[in-house]
Amino acid sequence: xxxxxxxxxxxxxxxxxxxxxxxxxxxxxxxxxxxxxxxxxxxxxxxxxxxxxxxxxxxxxxxxxxxxxxxxxxxxxxxxxxxxxxxxxxxxxxxxxxxxxxxxxxxxxxxxxxxxxxxxxxxxxxxxxxxxxxxxxxxxxxxxxxxxxxxxxxxxxxxxxxxxxxxxxxxxxxxxxxxxxxxxxxxxxxxxxxxxxxxxxxxxxxxxxxxxxxxxxxxxxxxxxxxxxxxxxxxxxxxxxxxxxxxxxxxxxxxxxxxxxxxxxxxxxxxxxxxxxxxxxxxxxxxxxxxxxxxxxxxxxxxxxxxxxxxxxxxxxxxxxxxxxxxxxxxxxxxxxxxx
Numbered sequence: 535x536x537x538x539x540x541x542x543x544x545x546x547x548x549x550x551x552x553x554x555x556x557x558x559x560x561x562x563x564x565x566x567x568x569x570x571x572x573x574x575x576x577x578x579x580x581x582x583x584x585x586x587x588x589x590x591x592x593x594x595x596x597x598x599x600x601x602x603x604x605x606x607x608x609x610x611x612x613x614x615x616x617x618x619x620x621x622x623x624x625x626x627x628x629x630x631x632x633x634x635x636x637x638x639x640x641x642x643x644x645x646x647x648x649x650x651x652x653x654x655x656x657x658x659x660x661x662x663x664x665x666x667x668x669x670x671x672x673x674x675x676x677x678x679x680x681x682x683x684x685x686x687x688x689x690x691x692x693x694x695x696x697x698x699x700x701x702x703x704x705x706x707x708x709x710x711x712x713x714x715x716x717x718x719x720x721x722x723x724x725x726x727x728x729x730x731x732x733x734x735x736x737x738x739x740x741x742x743x744x745x746x747x748x749x750x751x752x753x754x755x756x757x758x759x760x761x762x763x764x765x766x767x768x769x770x771x772x773x774x775x776x777x778x779x780x781x782x783x784x785x786x787x788x789x790x791x792x793x794x795x796x797x798x799x800x801x802x803x804x805x806x807x808x809x810x811x812x813x814x815x816x817x818x819x820x821x822x823x824x825x826x827x828x829x830x831x832x833x834x835x836x837x838x839x840x841x842x843x844x845x846x847x848x849x850x851x852x853x854x855x856x857x858x859x860x861x862x863x864x865x866x867x868x869x870x871x872x873x874x
Contacts, residue, residue, distance in 0.1 A: 536654040537612060538765040539585050548583065549615045549649050550767070551623060553595070556606035564600045565627045572613045572647065573622045580621075583612045589842060590769035610767075617654075621647040659770035659843060660760040662708050662850045667774065669712035670719055671868035672753040673746075708843075709851045719865055720745050726873030733805065734812035744816060748870060751823035752778055756868075759838065768845045774864055775838030780829035781870035784822050789815045831867045839864040 537550045553570060557563055572580045585594045593609040601607060615621065626642040668674060724741035736744075757777040764771040793814040801807035839860040842853040854861060866873055 535652055535767065536649075536656065537610075537767070538656055538762055539583055539612060540587060540764045540771070542583065542614075544762070546614050547617050547649070547654075548612055549647075549652060550610040550612045551647065552608065552610050553623075553625070554606055554608040555599075555601065555625065557601035557603055560603055562600055562602050563627055565625075566599075569625060569627050570595060570611050571624045571626075572611075572615075573624065574616075575620055580613050580615075583614065585610075585612055585766070587764070587766060587769060589844070590766045592767045592769070615649045617649045619649065621649070623647050656762050656765045659762050659765055659850070660772050663772040663774060663841060663843065663852065664758075664760055666708050666710060666712065666852050667758060667776075667868075668753075670715045671749070671865065672756065673749045707849055709849050710854060715854065719869070720749075722865070722873045723748075723869045726869070730872075731812050731816075733808040734810075734816070736813075736816055740816060744820065747820040748779065748781075748823060751820070752868065752870075755779060755824070755828065757828060761837065763837070763840060770843045770845070770850070772841050772843065773835075773838035774841050775830070775834070776864065776867050777828040777830050778867055779823055779826050779870055781872060783826045783829060784819055785826075786815060786819075789818055789822075792818070831863065831871070833863050834867070839867075 535550050535552075537548050538544060539548055542548060551572075555565070568582070570582065572582070574580060582595075595607075595609040595611050599607050613621075623645045624642055720742070723745045724738065727744065728736055728741050756779070759773075759775040761773045761775075762770060763773050790811060793811050797807075797810065797814075801810065841861055841864065842858065843850045844853070845851075852861075862874060
């Protein structure tokens with residue numbers, strides 16, 4: 535399968551080959567990942583890429599392993615490859631005991647490798663992330679101004695290495711409860727937004743109406759880019775870079791001016807006037823949603839928020855734990871900069 539190791543060039547292709555080594559001899563032998571080598575068509579030896587990812591449970595061949603008689607070990611070895619080229623995978627133990635034995639008999643094992651026969655499912659991760667974002671933050675709709683990185687976007691996507699060409703699962707889903715996550719998102723929205731009023735006390739219904747109007751407008755206007763940073767068989771990190779309607783960009787001064795012009799001389803009590811003014815702003819602010827400039831958060835990295843995902847039994851789970859601070863910041867961006 536093709537993978538995308540963390541911090542590697544996303545414009546390159548990385549093939550993860552799952553190998554199993556069994557000791558059929560009468561004594562223990564040792565080997566390193568360097569004993570598993572890939573040769574290109576020019577008979578040049580390619581260096582394996584070492585992968586260390588604490589959040590993944592995928593087994594990668596380590597630098598050294600010892601196998602007792604009859605025992606075996608399995609794991610992935612990863613190489614940067616050209617999808618249109620042909621390769622040979624060789625295994626030849628090189629430690630001292632094996633070298634002496636190799637002098638009498640060649641123990642080299644070779645397997646033909648054709649990268650074109652392996653699927654690339656990297657985009658699956660960003661597609662699942664997009665479904666989650668649409669369902670939770672954008673009223674279940676794709677953002678009208680959104681720009682998804684395409685499958686031709688060199689490593690915007692990665693898929694778990696298949697043994698050979700098989701039908702891909704284009705309907706990959708997530709296990710998260712989107713309905714519950716959406717309600718929690720809206721609850722945080724209304725609670726945080728409601729705290730910004732000092733004279734008028736909005737009802738729950740008024741706050742929900744405002745939040746629903748904002749989310750609907752964002753679903754139509756927000757621009758959201760998705761790009762895969764890391765992709766392994768059971769783990770992925772996706773950059774999500776949203777440009778949303780920033781509520782700080784609302785022209786509150788203009789709304790206040792209109793309220794004053796429409797209600798000049800109506801209120802003799804200053805407190806009542808301020809209360810009515812805040813209510814007017816609450817009710818009329820949504821009229822600016824279609825014209826308010828989109829913006830990105832100052833707290834977001836240039837590439838976007840790093841959202842982690844894990845895969846089990848063919849389904850992804852977006853990390854929504856309390857320690858996922860990037861997800862919290864992203865949710866705040868989708869609330870127009872309100873709440874933490």
